[in-house]
Amino acid sequence: MEASASARAAVVARGPAVCSPLSSSSWAVARGADAARAVRCNAATEVSAPLLCALELGLGAEIFNSAEVVQWESGKSVNAIAAAQGIRVRRRCRPSHPSEGVGADRAVPRSVLEQIVWDKEVEVAQRKAAAPLHRVADSARRAPPPRDFAAALHGARARNGGVPALIAEVKKASPTRGLLRDNFNPVEIAHAYEKNGAACLSILTDEKHFLGSFENLETVSNSGVNCPLLCKDFVIDIWQIYYARSKGADAILLIAAVLPDLDIKYMLRVCRSLGMAALVEVHDERELDRVLKIDGVQLIGINNRSLGTFEVDTANTNMLLQKRGDIIRKKKIMVVSESGLFTPDDVAYVQNAGVAAVLVGESLLTQEDPGRAIAGLFGKELLL
Numbered sequence: 001m002e003a004s005a006s007a008r009a010a011v012v013a014r015g016p017a018v019c020s021p022l023s024s025s026s027w028a029v030a031r032g033a034d035a036a037r038a039v040r041c042n043a044a045t046e047v048s049a050p051l052l053c054a055l056e057l058g059l060g061a062e063i064f065n066s067a068e069v070v071q072w073e074s075g076k077s078v079n080a081i082a083a084a085q086g087i088r089v090r091r092r093c094r095p096s097h098p099s100e101g102v103g104a105d106r107a108v109p110r111s112v113l114e115q116i117v118w119d120k121e122v123e124v125a126q127r128k129a130a131a132p133l134h135r136v137a138d139s140a141r142r143a144p145p146p147r148d149f150a151a152a153l154h155g156a157r158a159r160n161g162g163v164p165a166l167i168a169e170v171k172k173a174s175p176t177r178g179l180l181r182d183n184f185n186p187v188e189i190a191h192a193y194e195k196n197g198a199a200c201l202s203i204l205t206d207e208k209h210f211l212g213s214f215e216n217l218e219t220v221s222n223s224g225v226n227c228p229l230l231c232k233d234f235v236i237d238i239w240q241i242y243y244a245r246s247k248g249a250d251a252i253l254l255i256a257a258v259l260p261d262l263d264i265k266y267m268l269r270v271c272r273s274l275g276m277a278a279l280v281e282v283h284d285e286r287e288l289d290r291v292l293k294i295d296g297v298q299l300i301g302i303n304n305r306s307l308g309t310f311e312v313d314t315a316n317t318n319m320l321l322q323k324r325g326d327i328i329r330k331k332k333i334m335v336v337s338e339s340g341l342f343t344p345d346d347v348a349y350v351q352n353a354g355v356a357a358v359l360v361g362e363s364l365l366t367q368e369d370p371g372r373a374i375a376g377l378f379g380k381e382l383l384l
């Protein structure tokens with residue numbers, strides 16, 4: 001989405017609380033007595049939510065003066081800002097007619113991830129129209145308190161003598177593997193995982209590409225499981241974080257391949273304000289270096305699956321930890337190895353590389369009994 005002249009004019013006109021579209025959500029800049037408050041808000045018409053956010057989050061000069069805001073003010077599009085950070089996924093909403101656009105801006109997704117993100121832009125816009133941010137933020141605040149995702153991982157790893165803690169995924173299908181299981185009962189699977197030693201659960205909520213849903217998240221959350229829940233989706237807007245919290249999520253996934261640094265910083269603040277954890281996912285050195293420069297990151301997920309080519313290689317975890325392990329340990333960041341883990345040897349390999357946890361879906365979900373499959377994956381029963 002481009003920063004249009006009219007939108008920028010609105011910034012000037014609005015005065016104390018204003019919005020400007022950096023991407024699908026927008027930055028609201030509270031000027032006046034405290035000029036160094038910048039918040040992202042949902043729509044130019046929603047003044048109460050961003051002001052609320054501004055006061056709660058206490059956003060400061062770091063964000064207000066950040067390079068991206070300055071670039072936006074100079075009229076750069078979010079795609080240009082993201083591209084400057086090496087992000088190849090374009091966040092432009094799909095034009096109304098597929099033949100619109102020319103050259104690099106042609107309205108043709110260049111990868112499955114770009115297709116997912118473009119679909120997400122449409123989905124989030126529709127969801128926001130039905131339930132505006134201030135309402136969703138209210139429900140998020142009324143939800144039962146979040147459980148400590150990172151502490152659950154620490155505890156499970158300590159109990160199991162350093163074996164990586166398990167984040168077990170509840171996922172019916174995926175773009176690369178298609179349908180993973182026919183008889184998919186998210187609550188049964190969640191309880192089976194918990195009974196067999198999973199520390200946390202990852203619940204897919206994307207409907208179109210993973211056959212997940214927020215109903216799945218909510219029913220699992222209300223079903224009496226104790227494991228903290230990660231909402232696994234493609235977050236492009238803070239609205240999704242509040243919504244996930246309102247449906248029982250204790251943690252959220254933020255994908256560096258999709259989000260510019262400023263979005264990650266701002267989303268981390270939103271997570272903190274809600275008491276949620278954020279798992280910040282990277283795939284390569286460039287993304288890892290970007291994320292390591294952001295203050296407040298406590299959990300990094302190294303995805304062994306390239307979201308560009310879908311190639312899966314567990315050596316990716318090892319390679320990135322060889323290169324950046326020192327700084328990660330110095331910052332006391334917990335690392336989660338994600339995707340493509342099938343055998344006890346795979347788990348031992350990433351454990352030796354230095355991970356604190358593993359995120360596993362396919363290898364558990366494709367077995368008759370996903371709970372019992374955990375002992376097969378680790379080569380032993382996990383202690384509860």
Ligand SMILES: O=C(O)c1ccccc1NCC(=O)[C@H](O)[C@H](O)COP(=O)(O)O
Nearest residue numbers: 174175176177338339340359360361362
């Ligand atoms: O799994 C996919 O096909 C996929 C495609 C596009 C974007 C993301 C995708 N997967 C998300 C994940 O990262 C995995 O669900 C998760 O790491 C578990 O992986 P696995 O154990 O290999 O199911």
